[in-house]
Amino acid sequence: MIESTLVSVDVIVLRFDPEERAVLVGVAPRAGEPFAGALALPGVLLGRGERLRDASTRAVTGKLGLAEESVTATGQLATFDEPSRDPRGPTLSIALWATATGATGDVAVWSRFDAMPPLAFDHDRIVADCRPLLADKLWRDVAFTAGLLGPEFTTAQALDVTESLTGDRPYPANLGRTMDRVPGLERTNEHASALPKGGRPPLVWKWSSEAVRA
Amino acid sequence: MIESTLVSVDVIVLRFDPEERAVLVGVAPRAGEPFAGALALPGVLLGRGERLRDASTRAVTGKLGLAEESVTATGQLATFDEPSRDPRGPTLSIALWATATGATGDVAVWSRFDAMPPLAFDHDRIVADCRPLLADKLWRDVAFTAGLLGPEFTTAQALDVTESLTGDRPYPANLGRTMDRVPGLERTNEHASALPKGGRPPLVWKWSSEAVRA
């Protein structure tokens, strides 16, 4: 009988901050060794028979201090198998994404994608490798997009999110047309209150009832 | 301390058969319980500290009887975590792909993608879920494409491979142009000997030396 590998689940938690006008990644200082005090992605060891989704919830609530309800969607990214990635011994890491809204959690540190602090283990590499995968999901994976932006949002916020993930800001007109093609996403007639700086109030978008159910 | 999950590695082995003019998937009858005698994807339990690539090689050589050298490339697909997928107890399955050339192996059964026999465990589901991922890699993931078609192949074979994976046969002219855009792939001046049925002999394509090194 071959001794089994340890499996950890590491989560890239994304939250859109309307004040900051950017997508932020949640990390937290490690409580114990190794890398005590260093920032790391929330991660836990996968329990026997535990589903990946449950483990990711456990990591996000336990390590970042978020409420379970604030996690809006999750999914798989990739698996990392370098045997030396954890100094305690060989550990497989399954990277997942999660989207969160609302409260920021009591211990979480939120950083922009383009200004991530150095992280413990190989988490820098995990974030770097997974960023293009995440950018690709925007406007194509409905669960991801809806989880990140919430049930209702403006064109201006959509512009900010796209810029955060892909690196450059699209023309508002073109983004509107991409959003028209997203199944379940609909324009409303409402307009948000304008920004203090002035300017035309942006359109409000909503998910149709069918999309929310799925 | 949480007891760790078992991790298995299940491999979708692809081989292009020029006689059959199709991409075939390698499966083998199971030696022991559960599902003894039923066909299944080659899979092994991941050893502690073992790399995914090494485990996949172990599965392909051990379960299909292929030589290690005939495996030309491997990569990740997705992870399956239903706790009831193995009757022996909860087991995570990491699905990988591998390409093989040459010998067919002594115990392997090769089936077309569109005529797969029923498989043990949730392997039917794994194959069904991963097929679009594999189709997407053709002509975009160079390692995958080169592993499947070998160092040298004809336009006719490229047409067969594309039809096997995507489900419909492209126009030869258009496929030629897609191949022109694949980095490292080059037309030669050679022509293959014509088929017994008659018809114009197809062009031979080769990977440039830089592509083979990478």
Next chain:
DNA sequence: GCAAAAGTGTTTCAGGTACACCCATGG
């Protein structure tokens, strides 16, 4: 020469990008 199969050139169309212009707000 005829059927079969590959290759060439050209047309068409859809998607994405860019941009000029119009609209609505705060100061």
Next chain:
DNA sequence: CCATGGGTGTACCTGAAACACTTTTGC
């Protein structure tokens, strides 16, 4: 009325899809 920023319409370009037509083989 001007600066700021979202929205509309449209021109342009690239890439994929489709197809008529030519070339090269076996019979």
